[in-house]
Structures are given as C-alpha cells and as structure tokens.
Amino acid sequence: MRHFHRPRTSGFILPPSWLRPLALVSAASLLTACATVGPDYRGPAPVDADSGWTLPLASAGEVADLSHWWSALDDPVLDRLMATALAQNLDLRQAAARIDEARALRDRVAGEALPGVSVGASVNRRGQSKNGPLPVGKIPGLDATQTIYDTGFDAAWEVDLFGARRRALEGASARLQATEAEAQGVRMRIVAEVARTWFTAVGARDELHAQEATLSTLQQTLELVRLRHALGDASAADVEAAYAQWAAVNALIPDIQTRQRAAVLSLGVLLGAPPERELALLDGPLTTSTLRALPVGERADMLRRRPDVLAAERRLAASSADIGVATAELFPKLSIGIGGGFQALSTGDWFDASSSRFSILPLISWRLFDGGRVRAEIRAREAAEQQAALAYEQAVLAALGDAERALGDYHGGLDTLERRGMALDAARTSHGHAKTRYAAGDIALVELLVAQRSLHEAEIAAARAHTNAAVQLVALYKALGGGWDVSTTASTATHPLRGAAVPVAFSSR
Helix, strand or coil: CCCCCCCEECCEECCHHHHHHHHHHHHHHHHHHCCCCCCCCCCCCCCCCCCCCCCCCCCCCCCCCCCCHHHHHCCHHHHHHHHHHHHHCHHHHHHHHHHHHHHHHHHHHHHCCCCEEEEEEEEEEEECCCCCCCCHHHCCCCCCEEEEEEEEEEEEEEECCCCHHHHHHHHHHHHHHHHHHHHHHHHHHHHHHHHHHHHHHHHHHHHHHHHHHHHHHHHHHHHHHHHHHHCCCCCHHHHHHHHHHHHHHHCHHHHHHHHHHHHHHHHHHHCCCCHHHHHHHHCCCCCCCCCCCCCCCCHHHHHHHCHHHHHHHHHHHHHHHHHHHHHHHHCCEEEEEEEEEEEECCHHHCCCHHHEEEEEEEEEECCCCCCCHHHHHHHHHHHHHHHHHHHHHHHHHHHHHHHHHHHHHHHHHHHHHHHHHHHHHHHHHHHHHHHHHHHCCCCCHHHHHHHHHHHHHHHHHHHHHHHHHHHHHHHHHHHCCCCCCHHHCCCCCCCHHHCCCCCCCCCCC
16 A cells, blocks of 8 residues: 655644645636736837938938947047946936836836735733633633734735736836836937037137137237328228227127037036036147038838837837736636644644644625726726827827938038038138238238138138037937947847837838
8 A cells, every 4th residue: 555645844744624725726826827808919000101211312321330429430538528428427327217116116016916925923922801701710721811822824816817917017017118218318318418518619619719810810900900090091980990890709709618618517517527527628629520421221220229219119018008907807806815824822732733723715806886987997098008109100200300300400511511611722722822912012911811801700600510510410310319228228028129020111090
C-alpha cells in the first residue's frame, strides 16, 4: 500500500478542509483568462499626410543626424552649453520626475491585479462579566479572565474575470509612454532654445562690430565735414546732416549691447544656473557657424520622430483602454478572501494543529440597477476616445504645417543669406576701388568714407541675415524632431519609438 503524506506548514498538518478553498482559488485564477471586454486597440484612423514635401528639393538625400544635430556646427562653446543644459536644466529634470511618477502609477495599477496579503499576531488579555448572559464564573474550567494568543494571515483578491485590470494596465502603460514622449519634447525644446539663444548672442556680437565700424566711419566723416566747414568749403547744414547720421547709428549701439547681454543671461537660466553664469561670453571670442542646406528625409519619417504626434497616439491608446475598464463594470465581480492562522489560550498550544483556524469568503457581486451610470460612463469614455483620435489627427496636421513652414523659412533664409553675401562682395569690391582711387588722388576723402559706410551697412545686413538663417535652422531641426535621444527612452516592446506602427501617410477619416 502506498502512503501519501499531507504537506506540513509551520509544524502542523494542513487540515483536509483547507484543500477545498485552495482548489476554489486555483479554479478562480483560471477564470481570469475568460474574457477582456472593451475594444482592442488597433491604432488611430489614417490621416492624409502624403509622401513628399511641397518644396521640390526638400526631400533630396538622407536625413541628417538629428539626435545631436548641433555637433555638426563645429562650435565648441555651443557643445559645452548643450551638454550642461541637458544635464542641469530644471525643465528637463521636472520632465524626468514626471516619467518617474507615471512609471510608479503604472506599477501601482499592475500591483492591483495581485492578491493583497497581510500577516499579524496579537496577545489579548480580557476579563468577562460573571453576571452577564454567559455565566462564565459558574462554568467549570472556564475562567472569567483569559489570555488569547492569535497569529495568522489574511488575503484578498478580486479575480479579473472580464479584463478590467488588464485594460487599466494597458492604459497606464500607454500614459507612461506618452509621458516619455512628452519629456522628449521638452528635451527638444530646451535644445532648440539653447541654440537659438546662442545664435542670437553671436549675431548681436557680429552686428555690434559692424555698427561700431560704421560709427567709426561716420565719425571720420563728421570730422572731415567740420574741417571743411571751418575752411569755408561746407555749410553748417552739412555739418548738422553728418552729425545726425552719426547720432542715429550711435543710438543703436546700446540696444544691440542689451540684446547680447539678455541672450547671455538667458543662457545661464537655461543651464539651470544663476543668469550671470555665462556673462564671461560677452568678452570671449564667439564662433559664427557655417550654414548649409539640410537633407530632411521623408515627411512620414518626420512624423514618426515628432514627440507631440507620438504622445497623441499613446493618449489615444490609453483612451481606448479606458473604455474596457468602464465596460467591465457591467459584468459580475468575484472577490475571494482567505484567512488562516492559530489561536489558543496557552502558548504551549499556540502552534498545535488543533489550534489552527481558517476562513474563506468568496463573494460574487453584480450591479443589477444603477440608474444608467455605468452605461453613461462608457459613453463618456467613448467620447473621450473620439476626442483623442481628433487630437491625434490635429497633431499630425500641425506637425506637417510646422515642418513645411520651417523648411520654407530656412530655404528662404539661406537664399537671403546668399544674396546678402553677393551684396557684401560687391560692397567690398567697390570699397577697394574707392581706396585705390583715393590713394591716386582721383576722389576726395568724403567719397571714400561713403564707400566705407556702404561696406559696413552690407556687413550689418549680412550679419542679420546669418542670425535669421541660424534661428530658422534651429526651428527646422525642432520641427523635424531633432534633439530626440533614443538612449533616454524606456525600452518597451510597444513603445512608439521602438517600431510601433504610427499611421501617418494615409487617407483622412
């Protein structure tokens, strides 16, 4: 005959009556795979994004490296500013904290699907009335004063019969991914703001140098006119006119200096430091970046990099999961509570098998009438999903418009910069001829100073055109999704950056 041994726990034999509740719990766990109510998420409805850019040469070539696009400008000061901002900017640190919060909320939802178990132990010294309903003082062997030793555990579990917990976890995971995408959007904004502010400071420096050179030329012109007035070769009106030109340019200098200082102060704040941190840049050499045409790839690729589009798609996924959570309220709920432990009047009998206790409480509840609240909640969730779908479509179209405008602005800026360069070359040539003629005695000094002033004005215009084009380049990189750092994105199988299909080039709804 074969002998079967019951399992032992804490030194006592598990009663046979415990096996039935455990079997019931095991059977209930199998029911969790029964059904998952609510719609399965299949992605947003297609949006007509077309495939090519409106500018004929915009899509030529592979897209440039966008993650650290500023490195291609070969500006060591800008590289340093970017590294510091990415490490210390307070907006970025807040975004990282929001990711931690969303991840914790996702983990909390995941934990709600598991049983809750608690353990405890107590020693209860109590005395009962001898004159009460139970005459304890008159019952042999039953003392009025007792000490009860108790220890045990309690477990509670709501079986996920219709997938409410699973839908809730889907929604929390999608919201985490949306928060990660939004954090990347913050990173891209900070990168763009640092670059734009830096280019503004450099452009103000170049414009300041050109204006100072123009002011010097006008000063020489004013002195010459005053000398000619003293000799009787120029009128007082000529002196006043020359002075007015000098004064007009001289009035521009403080404004340019203020703009340059304001830009450098803004850099300090962007770097997560006091504003005066980078004031030394006002006295140091500043590098003027070389600008060129930028290959931008395809429009669909741009949309897959845009954090606002990706976040909108993840918000839509979360809204779809919310419908399932609300729909599960229409169906029955099964909760199971289990308790067990030991209770005795003596410490010697505390953990004896005869001192064991247990309880099991399966509870099935079903909301039969609630005044239509659940169905109203389902309709509300469905309406929220429609809003999220429209928000996604709006994000796609806004991204397309943003990128198209930025591309057009930058190409226009490069064209203006090229033409200003041609005008500057012509002014330099004209100034060279004037210097040669003045040295040969063919023209007066006034004519040479006029040529010098034309040269300085061309230099000012070229400096402004370069600054505008540089700022437009920053806007273009931002519109294309430049500054996204894949290494800081959570490695999730369904993360949109990891290859999930985000529909972008399709017919409109």
